[in-house]
Amino acid sequence: MLLGVSLVSSIIVGVIGFMSGRESLKAAAIDQLTTIRELRTGELERVMEGVQTGVALDSRNLSAQTASKAFNAGWAELQDVELTAEEEAELQEFYDEGFIPRLEEATGEDFASGGFVPDSSAGRYLQLHYTAPFDGDYDAAHAVMDAGDGSAWSAARARFHDYFQRIVAASDYEDVLLLDTSGNVVYSAYGGVDLGTNVLDGPYENSLLAGAYRDAIASNTVNTAITTDYERYQPSLGVPSLWIVSPVGNDTTITGALAYQIPMSIVNDALTGDERWKEQGLGDTGEIFVVGRDRLMRSISRMLVEHPDDYVTAVTSNGTPPNVAERIVEVGGTVLLQPIDSISVERALEGATGTNESIGYTGTDGITAYTPVEIDGVDWVAVARIDTSEAFAPVDVFTRNLVISTLAILLAVSLLSMVLAQVFTRPVRRLSDAVRRVAGGDLSVQVPAGSRDEFGDLGNAFNDMSSSLRIKQELIDEQRDENERLLHTLMPETVAKRYRDGEETIAEVHQDVSVIFAELVGFDDYAATLDDEEELAQLNTLMRSFDEAAERAGVEKVRTLRNGYLASSGLIVPRVDNVRRAVDFAVELRSVISRFNAQHEASLELRAGVSSGSVTSGLVGRTSLAYDLWGDAVNLAYRVRGVTGSPGIYVSQAVKDRMLEGARIVSAGTIETASGDETVWRVE
Incomplete structure (x- = not known):
């Protein structure tokens, strides 16, 4: 409190002196900038008028x-x-x-x-x-x-x-x-x-x-x-x-x-005084430039001339696209490149003449003086500006002296204030330490709340908050585990991890994968004798049996259709015997259907296609995600399945070549592929 009283008294005195000095210096800087603007703009108008007159005379x-x-x-x-x-x-x-x-x-x-x-x-x-x-x-x-x-x-x-x-x-x-x-x-x-x-x-x-x-x-x-x-x-x-x-x-x-x-030099020389900005009274940061109706420069930038290495960083920090800034440095000019979208330009384009303080195209605060340019045929405005830090440099000197004079007074009061602050801040430090522990993940932390003042109330509130956060975190962890289990039922773990990481397009190319496309034949006729609930129950029974068969055979389920089942071998876990597993799985599906027929007096049959080759897997859709498989091997598996239209297990030539000797297979026909006709084989 002692420090506060001393600070307030010193600040009031300092602000009064600071504002008085600042306003006087600001007025002087603006008057000087306005004078330079009028001189340079007038010079540009006279030069252009002379050129126009010269062209008319020459013609x-x-x-x-x-x-x-x-x-x-x-x-x-x-x-x-x-x-x-x-x-x-x-x-x-x-x-x-x-x-x-x-x-x-x-x-x-x-x-x-x-x-x-x-x-x-x-x-x-x-x-x-x-x-x-x-x-x-x-x-x-x-x-x-x-x-x-x-x-x-x-x-x-x-x-x-x-x-x-x-x-x-x-x-x-x-x-x-x-x-x-x-x-x-x-x-x-x-x-x-x-x-x-x-x-x-x-x-x-x-x-x-x-x-x-x-x-x-x-x-x-x-x-x-x-x-x-x-x-x-x-x-x-x-x-x-x-x-x-x-x-x-x-x-x-x-x-x-x-x-x-x-040439551009005529405009640049008139505005810059042959690039002698400092001699014109513009100091180290002042300049005057012209801007067109499209808010692009029509003259050279001083920073580009004097500090080209810093130009890109300076202008991009204030919104200039990096490719534009780099192009400016590359060509060594700002005409029709450097955008100037400031309030000074807007007001000048509206026909106004005046001054203001604003952020320049290089990202620095400055004072500006703006006016329309009177040249027949062009719609330009002129803006003169100088960095505020340079224009008001004397204010900094005044402020420094004011600060030094008050430091001695504040020093003694500050020492006493530090002692008193220890008494008041001890409970706050305990709470601060507890908050850091909570932020680090320790939700079991509690703070002593023995006092009966406001700090005691704050400690009790913190303890209640910590307990509430712990309970909520436990619920969140349980829900996250449940979501994780559900996600793994829809897609492989590697795909689920990429989906959680935020990838929008997830696709992987796999080599040497066997694909099984199985189709239930006769299920629609069988389902016609059942009501909706019975139909769904029977279909679920079949699909669960298919899933169990896939797990036993080491085959990965891709997706389930109403009358079909798409699976792969060697997709998630590469296997040298993926062809054998795929064929064994298809044979097992035929056995599953046979058992189902015996139990339910049904007459379902299996029509399956097995192919081997390259495939692509990934997530399809946006609002409703689905894990799917596509590629030449998938298409071929689908096509060999229907080569005769009859139930059975059909394999491509690539699968037949890799099957163990002794397997009973017969030729079932041919299909046309990109490389020519290919024989399709039926597994007996």
């Missing part, structure tokens, strides 16, 4: 217009050129042995070999001369000015390719495409597999590039610049690509469209 300058017309004319001329069979095979080989294996390795998906080859003659011609020869070496393809084939298209490339090379070099674009008004890609700076395809009905008709092309052409103005979100672009081996598309032409005529493939 209507004279060089682009002239190039578009020249490439369109060259394309039209190539439409009349047919490739030879050898050239078609060479182009198909490029896809089958080059591009498609690289695409499947990069994406982990399977692709059809014929789905990428352009349909048009011009497209196949251009890929044969400007794509296939370089087999994925895009820098080498980019450096070629003229394939030397003498075509008008190659002449246009020799004239204008340098112009587009300088555009790519100046802005570090991933690719530059020219498309005609029919959707054909008539030029690619890097000679990718999209060269010569049609974005309206070709292999990439469902891409965001195709949608942006449609919107750009439909706008009918060269001032339009349509921006797409990131997509996994197959010609770039599934690397996320962002496109800006603008019509090519002037105020009177549009001859096509110009498409720039924007």
Whole structure:
């Protein structure tokens, strides 16, 4: 109690100071984070607006217009050129042995070999001369000015390719495409597999590039610049690509469209300040990233850049699927991979701007500042965050000083409290020791309950509980033994153990097992003279006699049917004489039926089949379990049983070959098996 009073007094003083300091520091950290968010988001918006404006300007300058017309004319001329069979095979080989294996390795998906080859003659011609020869070496393809084939298209490339090379070099674009008004890609700076395809009905008709092309052409103005979100672009081996598309032409005529493939570095550099997070005031853990409507990142993660070895563990602890996290580390990027499902993203996607505290995608607590991003064509939000531990580090210093100042006061009171605690906790320790013994299985334990206070009442209650648990445990043990006996009547002990262990699919393959399929002939006619109770009693009498015969012969019963009996020899206990035992058991069943007929004036007969080979045993069903046997040997035993339709004991060729000499057997017919006709033998 003394300790409690001292603690409460110190805690009240500490909490007041702690909360005051925390709120001040929190406000300062949030203000700084908000400022950084506005700066970086504004920088991204300005950069993207500049790129959009640049694409629109490039698409209507004279060089682009002239190039578009020249490439369109060259394309039209190539439409009349047919490739030879050898050239078609060479182009198909490029896809089958080059591009498609690289695409499947990069994406982990399977692709059809014929789905990428352009349909048009011009497209196949251009890929044969400007794509296939370089087999994925895009820098080498980019450096070629003229394939030397003498075509008008190659002449246009020799004239204008340098112009587009300088555009790519100046802005570090991933690719530059020219498309005609029919959707054909008539030029690619890097000679990718999209060269010569049609974005309206070709292999990439469902891409965001195709949608942006449609919107750009439909706008009918060269001032339009349509921006797409990131997509996994197959010609770039599934690397996320962002496109800006603008019509090519002037105020009177549009001859096509110009498409720039924007590198991810433009977005990343604008947000990260060229990966100089600390210099921007984000400390060791702060960052700013953008997220799309699908809740996936559109920029690089700071942790992935600085601590790739810890990335998988960090993000998977907060719900990112392990295969996604490993893929992120493998490709070295988070765009369209890292999910961000936080309240900050949700609010920003709703159009809100604000701050909050939440758990980040790396699993750490942090403060965040969020806002929508104003870029035409994309639906992104920006989130700036920093770990709470770093943002509020000064609070830890303040808290440490406060704790040290109160320790001296608490020390003296604590010593006195420890002495008093011994007096109060002695009965509790006795109860604690008794509880541990009960937990260890000793249900006979009792504790002294001599005092007449609350501890005495607790001791009496514990003793009553211990006695009750002991009685209940005895009842449970009895019920468990009964259940165990019942389970062993339904299935072998080994199967029962696997069932108790929780296995859902239980099946075992057994080699060299003899199977007996016995059928009662005439029981239905005999049962017609009996009432239901008598019929069941007579059938039980027969089945018990069958069970006793199986036990004497060392045969395992599998299951009982109304007019039949399925058993095996060598299934549970492997036996070298399983064939002899199986045949002896069938003979014994015939004797059992004969005795039954004599006792009850019946005329029942036995029709049995014996086979040997591989079988499978296991549990069948889900809500109503049954132990069963199946396989070739079971099927064969069933089939040889009915080879003539007459009563008797019939064995397969495999059984006959292993029977002892001197047994009286005769041929009973043949049956057709997978390996041919097989003779069936009858045991006399």
